[in-house]
Amino acid sequence: MKLTPPAQAPKAELRPQSDTHHGITRTDDYAWLRDPDWREVMRAPEKLAPDIRSYIEAENAYTDEALAPLAALRETLFAEMKGRIKEEDSSVPAPDGAYAYFTRYAEGAQQPVFARRRPDGTEETLLDCNAEAEGEAYFRIGDADHSPDHKLLAWSADRKGSEYFSLRLRDLSTGKDLADEVPDTSPGIAWDAAGRSFLYVHVDEEHRPLKVFRHIVGTPAAEDRLVYEETDIGFYVGVGKTQSGRYLIIDAHDHQTSELRLIPADAPDTPPELVSAREHGVEYDIEHDEARGRFLILTNADGAEDFKIVEAPVAAPGRANWHDVVPHRPGTLVLSHVAYRDHHVRMERRDGLQRIVIRRLADGSEHEIAFDEEAYDLNLSPGYEYDTATTRFSYNSMTTPSEVYDYDMETRARALRKRQEVPSGHNPADYVTRRIFATAADGERVPISLLYARTTKLDGSAPCLLYGYGSYGISIPSSFSVTALSLVDRGFVYAIAHIRGGMEKGYRWYTDGKLLKKRNTFVDFIAAGEHLAKEGFTARGRIVGHGGSAGGMLMGAVANMAPDLFNGIVAEVPFVDVLATMLDASLPLTPPEWHEWGNPIEDEEAYRYMASYSPYDNVRAQAYPHIFALGGLTDPRVTYWEPAKWAAKLRALRTDARLTLLRINMEAGHGGASGRFDRLKEVALVYAFALGISERA
Known part of the structure; x- marks a missing residue:
């Protein structure tokens, strides 16, 4: 079948507009x-x-x-x-104390259902996104995060495709939403330890996530307290939590520099404490090793181009106190890490292939989870728990459907929990x-x-x-x-x-x-x-x-x-x-993108180079x-x-x-x-x- 253009193509009017930068007019x-x-x-x-x-x-x-x-x-x-998708499907439940949380799809359904398994083994629907999406031309779920006491669900949705998410709170004992509603957020929240408040990021009119607020359950959004404001519009902010659950994280970053602040999850009123002041080109990501009173930090500091792991005491986490735990190894890129009570897991890439390395924190011994195929893809799923010897990962290749495994970090036993079915x-x-x-x-x-x-x-x-x-x-x-x-x-x-x-x-x-x-x-x-x-x-x-x-x-x-x-x-x-967008600082993503493409407003060389390929x-x-x-x-x-x-x-x-x-x-x-x-x-x-x-x- 040969495709041919229809007889009459649309023709956009010519309405020339010019601008001049560095003496160059376009x-x-x-x-x-x-x-x-x-x-x-x-x-x-x-x-x-x-x-x-x-x-x-x-x-x-x-x-x-x-x-x-x-x-x-x-x-x-x-x-x-x-026909290759199992329509009625669910994820492997992720345990969190007496509950286990998962998502499932019903046959014919476009959207997921968030659910959990109760202590008595019965299943409970928390949020049916199909019901929420009914009558909407567009619906995308953002957050669906349960509180640490399992009583509330914070959930958000974008109903226009513009990535302005409105956040609601659901009482899981009644299945009804509370009066709380927080508009104009980006996905990602961080609950305090008691489940009485959470951190979230506000998105402004330029669609920039620059402010972190704390919302207290049962209060109007207008009363939310500003916790952190980023003044550099080239940076974005996000919120998260250490795997230990002990610290809330405020992350300010661009594409090559990061700066973290911590708040004790059991004292959410505490002012954020800076971990290490931003240095251009230095990135870092933090985990908490509670038993040993230290943080484990993934960073490219000190010329560690492919990243390394350092430690720092909880009482003094600044850069001056960073000491290598896993030194930099050129050609071995450390992608991510997660700290459990007794083990530290990191994902690495070497020679283009990923690998998972398990480190026993008591003695520093390590082993690698091995895979056989010539090319494949791995994903870590840390789950909700900290005091566990089990981590979860998924494996697939271009020919092999996804397989989800629970891995015992002590015995090294690998348990297949799910294999992706291809019904056809x-x-x-x-x-x-x-x-x-x-x-x-x-x-x-x-x-x-x-x-x-x-x-x-x-x-x-x-x-x-x-x-x-x-x-x-x-x-x-x-x-x-x-x-x-x-x-x-x-x-x-x-x-x-x-x-x-x-x-x-x-x-x-x-x-x-x-x-x-x-x-x-x-x-x-x-x-x-x-x-x-x-x-x-x-x-x-x-x-x-x-x-x-x-x-x-x-x-x-x-x-x-x-x-x-x-x-x-x-x-x-x-x-x-590219050139016009990078010349317009009012657009949502332009200032943070200058570190990726260059700033043609200030730099003539960047302008000319960008103009050569835009x-x-x-x-x-x-x-x-x-x-x-x-x-x-x-x-x-x-x-x-x-x-x-x-x-x-x-x-x-x-x-x-x-x-x-x-x-x-x-x-x-x-x-x-x-x-x-x-x-x-x-x-x-x-x-x-x-x-x-x-x-x-």
Whole structure:
């Protein structure tokens, strides 16, 4: 099936607006697509300016028309993906004293139900999100955190997709919500030890989480006391709790610097105590070793690029008192850690693969939990308890569905608690997963994870979907995907490029893909595509690039730099208007992002470098792959006008007759549709596009 553009494409008006920085003037013909009252639109989407709404609706209609021939395929893909999900399912209950908490889904339900197992073994529903979402076009749960005394549930929800969460309290003895309601919060709360109050983060009009308040149960939100206010708008704040439950944590951070404050959970009125003053480029994360009267701190201080573990006394936790417990080992990146009463668990990555290391606190002895496959994904689930010898983790690979294990840290016994069921059937032996390496122009070896059907011929004839992200130090896992199988079963090679900007090969892998080294991210992705073609996994012009958010920026950049390598580009909520966004300090994420991309307002070198790759600014008259851009009207992270402007400029300048498609979800934000099945429909749409342009529909 060959997709062709409909006869009449939307054409955005040219309304030039110019700005000048560092003596350089740039003109934006489509800046008018940004609603001047965009903050109000985030809260009330119906207030979008009529001319902008008209244009976006025309683009959506055009996309619907262009993809209409794929309607049956989309339904088939959706049915396949849904058929691989066990509809009536639940998580493994996590014990907390006499109770055990879990989530479950009912057959056909879009949203989760939060529940617990009582001491007598009966199950109790705490919050049915399906009931809360009834009649809502969008519903996303934020918090669902029970109080330490098991009497209350703090829960929050976003009903617009704009990530303004309203927080409520539920009395678990009656199942009714109290009068308490706290608007404009971000997810994450921290209960005090008695369950009488909690810390939360307020989100301001610029959508910045800068203030921490304490809410006392049964009082109006207007009376909540300000506990901490961050004065640097380049920093964000969050709240949490040590695994011991003894300390509440206030975390101020940007992408490369952190600063923590602690409050005793049994004395929540105590002013926050600073752990160690912020130092540019120094990150740290704290856990409490109660029995030994110390904190265990994960940090990159003192040049520990791949992080180390230090200890400090509870009475004097400052940097001057930090002493190494697990020294820095170059090439072994310590990802996270959790302290139980008798054991300290850390997740590490070496040679691109994760591992779990258990340390006995009494004597410092260590052992590693071993895994066999060539590429896999691990996740720790610390649970609620501190005085326990059991930790929980999940394991999966691109061919192996998720398995949840309880692990006895003393006996080293591994108990399988759950294996992900694939109702429609799945035989791992029918598929191949591999880890290969491409060589970038500067000689760096770029890991690529592969999944394909054992019957796929690797003679260059197979189409390939190549996924990438490459920002913020986020590593893309080589994990099992019920959706990717629909491509692989139709002859696609599914590939993930672990490019610079992530941390797959250590912290240096991240720093080599940010700021004035950002172009390495794009070069690595192109090298991955070239290598896949050279080795016969696919061919030039048969690759569909796929990425979202900062990965959408990656898609825009490589479309400009190597358009003939790709048959198509799918960019979800794409951060493509990089220069304009980083020049606007009023946007929600701009000040914190300067540490990732550079500050073009103050730094001419950053301006010129950003201008050299910013996808929107570098669209030019040339042939492009098929382009499919998707956004969300209420997205506060990547605003809707970025993909809208990009699509308008692409259609105006491209010199070929391939598709330029834009779809803006008018009822969602950054994460797309909120229901589990509605999200599958969006994935089916994207994959139908990839199959359609590859003539595999």
